[in-house]
Amino acid sequence: MELSLIAENLLAAPVLFFLLGMAATWLGSDLDVPQSIARGLSLYLLFSIGIHGGYELAESGWTAGMLSILGVAVLSAIIVPIWSFYILRQFLGPNDAGAIAATYGSISAVTFVTAVDFLRSNEVEFGGYMVAAMALMESPSIVVGVLLARLSSEDGNGRPKGELWRRLFQEAFLNGAVVILLGSLLIGLVTGDKGWPSVEPFAGAPFKGVLCLFLLEMGLGAARQVKALAKCGPFLLTFGIVAPIVHGTGAVLIARLIGASAGDATLLAVLCGSASYIAVPAAVRFALPKAKPGLYLPLSLGVTFPFNVSIGIPLYYALVTLLW
Amino acid sequence: MELSLIAENLLAAPVLFFLLGMAATWLGSDLDVPQSIARGLSLYLLFSIGIHGGYELAESGWTAGMLSILGVAVLSAIIVPIWSFYILRQFLGPNDAGAIAATYGSISAVTFVTAVDFLRSNEVEFGGYMVAAMALMESPSIVVGVLLARLSSEDGNGRPKGELWRRLFQEAFLNGAVVILLGSLLIGLVTGDKGWPSVEPFAGAPFKGVLCLFLLEMGLGAARQVKALAKCGPFLLTFGIVAPIVHGTGAVLIARLIGASAGDATLLAVLCGSASYIAVPAAVRFALPKAKPGLYLPLSLGVTFPFNVSIGIPLYYALVTLLW
Amino acid sequence: MELSLIAENLLAAPVLFFLLGMAATWLGSDLDVPQSIARGLSLYLLFSIGIHGGYELAESGWTAGMLSILGVAVLSAIIVPIWSFYILRQFLGPNDAGAIAATYGSISAVTFVTAVDFLRSNEVEFGGYMVAAMALMESPSIVVGVLLARLSSEDGNGRPKGELWRRLFQEAFLNGAVVILLGSLLIGLVTGDKGWPSVEPFAGAPFKGVLCLFLLEMGLGAARQVKALAKCGPFLLTFGIVAPIVHGTGAVLIARLIGASAGDATLLAVLCGSASYIAVPAAVRFALPKAKPGLYLPLSLGVTFPFNVSIGIPLYYALVTLLW
Amino acid sequence: MSPVHKLEIVVDKVHLREVTRLLDDAGVSGWTMIPDVPGKGGRGERTGDELTGVMSNCYVFSACEPEKTEGLIEPLRALLRRSGGICLVTECKSVIH
Amino acid sequence: MSPVHKLEIVVDKVHLREVTRLLDDAGVSGWTMIPDVPGKGGRGERTGDELTGVMSNCYVFSACEPEKTEGLIEPLRALLRRSGGICLVTECKSVIH
């Protein structure tokens, strides 16, 4: 059962475009998506997922169940980096451990968006509030990871403390992705079923096609990172595959305990199992300049992201279908 | 009645995205739409409004009424800068007065596009020739404003006169926005109901969604300008709010006199009440280099544009519903 | 009959936007499509044509007829540059002759895409494998043209031979356009009628509208090249018009012989009659740095491309309707 | 290698064509331009990436024969007085090919 | 023309604001910035055009009075020690307008 889900996922258009992108880079093709187009597509996907989620939330109304899932989401964004940090510290210095912990405690919006497409293709329902869960999980781990790194290393870096934390909170919680996600969610919620039909031809219908093009670009970028993986060593490479499985499985079990739906559980697993490569690296570069981007970026973008998009998502869902 | 229209408008998706953009800048978020994406979206909106207008014109055919409204439009684009100039001269030097007069005599395509969306949401009809009215109103005030500034200030600026006016006319009348608007209008007119259905899935259906994303970007930009408003002083700030109301109201009254439809009257008010922040500033920087962009840009983009998008449009329409 | 087809084509929206772009440049307008937007639109068109072609191939299955047309396509991409080279050598040096031969042996994806739109508008059917034909015809002429130029000129250019050919093959066969075309075709083929409906609102419906905007940009660029045509001289200008007619007519006749369908024949003519202005120039600049881009670029983009888009396509089709 | 002067100019985008025409008229062998460079100067900060494109600088440099610099300085100074911006002159060597 | 020092700095985008603040605090008359410049240095190659934007350099230059250079070097050195990048100082002349 699980295997067929994985095989099926590998033959879905978005995943195939991701693989096409990776292959193009490996073959040495000059295929290239202009950076501003990539950023435009990414903006579109966040906008689309946000406003659609808000509209669905307006349809369904608030329930107690959704509060518990939001609570679990936030908690996991705090616990995952703590426990990751202590494991990573066995092999790495405090700065690198803190940076990678922050990366894996946060989320990858593109993985989430791909999972949403996967669920829609399999006609599995999920709540619009999962978009809120994603937005809430983006930032806490940044603060946790930087805090842990700072506590266990004695050096200052010449920058005044107050200024550091002020800017860190700003980068974490007012990050563009968080703002557009929460903003669109709210606008979708407010405009509800009056607003949605009029934006659907733009925000809804083209979603999967845009995702294909965007994953093409992600494939190009991920393959470039794969080249940098040599420096990561076997421990980190293992971490890049095992961490998403462990975190994803843990999320599925907890989701079962709190009585979440199958769709919500899959998305929670995807959020816990994915790692950030935009928000966190940006914040971490500033707050932990001694952490090597040559470690956390290739690991997240070159290992965990491809794993989740191709195998992780159907795996978590297979686990869910077993348990539900 | 008026108040409920304004409140309703404030809760429409495009306006909410505009407010989201302003809020993001104020909160210090790094949310950002790449410049080329913003220019692409703006091109799309002009293309869409142009070709749709042309198609509608092909449907309705030409009438005498539409000629009188086009005449009023052009006239107002000449008179508004003249009378604005004399008022502004009470407080400002000739260069700044000329620049601001040109700005307010011209139009804001985004405000127009937002008003079109407002009318469509309220199911109010309007003529496709209003796009032509907009295109015709873009340029004359540039020439008028520069002429007035030159006449009342004695300085030369070292540039040969002929060259100056040649380039000014080119910037005014062959401005990219004018060309794409009139060109698309013409193409819509020529291809008519054979052409429209085949481009509608691109040029029509996604319109409102694109407008949302574009107004997000406009909100980000407008909020940045608000920070520069301190230098404008109370007189100019007042002008930025009063001018659109006065010009919009005047336009409504004249539209009533010439027997225009409710939709056309609203759009004429929006055109007269709005101020340019692309075509005019570009031309004015060249022709009146001594005018301070720190005045005309924040005023138009930071005061009048947000006012019109949030309050002005429903206000003009409320006035129209009172009188029609 | 032929003339009415040409007139009709000149009044189709995409061609009108192309003419609008040319007119805008000639009038001196500052209308401008940001480069990354243009590249994004071009990526979209290749993606759309590829995945649509793949889907149609999945529908129709493979036939012997389609293999013969693919064979003819590849052959023509080898023969056209050889015979063009010997003609061009009468007037030009080996480098320029090789470069122009390579240009005309390869294809113009935008011309193909415009022809696809023309056929769809006229409700003429064609095979999805024609996209594969296009991809197969992109590269061979590059190798042929460079080889001929090298053989008939004795100079080395200081670069090691092995490295030159390695990079040339890479630029020719792993060119971004080839990869995205073949990749999307394959993905369309694999996902078939399960995949197509879900991407159609993005990859299918907006196609013609996007083509309009893209041809606007092509018109702006082509008109800029027209200004550079003075350096080409009457022989080359004649070549730029006669070559597409000869190659296109030849293709129609051969297509008739091998029993291709009317739609396929028209597209084959368009492929043989069109000239490259992206892939080939890039490769040629590297491999034949002494060839003047001031010749091959204006000729292909300023003469042959406008000719094909406005007159060539309906002409080839008119010929087909006569013979079929 | 021959001695040349490198002229570097930052100027409002709207005046770019005037700068390059001055250079062309002076007969320099070429110039290179970088569009949309943000910056800060006497007239405040300019972000350069606004939709309006109105607050955009561009940067132009030209390696020119030292004897041509003289004749370029005055017209450039006049232009910059009107439009703002800066102009730097550096002595360097050009690799002739 | 008056003698000035041209300071050129390549630094991680994430530290740009710190560089411009140093310049502003030192009272230079202005600076110009070029965003997203790829490059290669001690910390490897940086492509600058990635979606993540994390590997992006920017280039800043400022023409400043020679007497202000002194006070700028030390803080710039401290910043670059932390963040990587380079800083060059060239003597040139500024066309005053």
Add this chain to the structure above:
Amino acid sequence: MSPVHKLEIVVDKVHLREVTRLLDDAGVSGWTMIPDVPGKGGRGERTGDELTGVMSNCYVFSACEPEKTEGLIEPLRALLRRSGGICLVTECKSVIH
């Protein structure tokens, strides 16, 4: 601060990789690149922003130890002879960190 030579090269984009390889092979400590710079030179004007991307220059600079310049000039000259473009050398100081 230590004395360095700043090498500035404008070259056809298609030859960029050859330039950076020359620099790398010479063992310079790094380089910085600005893509798509329009310009004008012996082979006419190049707009740099065309869809075809064929008429695009790029600008590369490298601060390198003065003793390495010597060995770089000749291969750069050979390359530029083939491909067009320019190369300037300026003496400046590098802030060591």
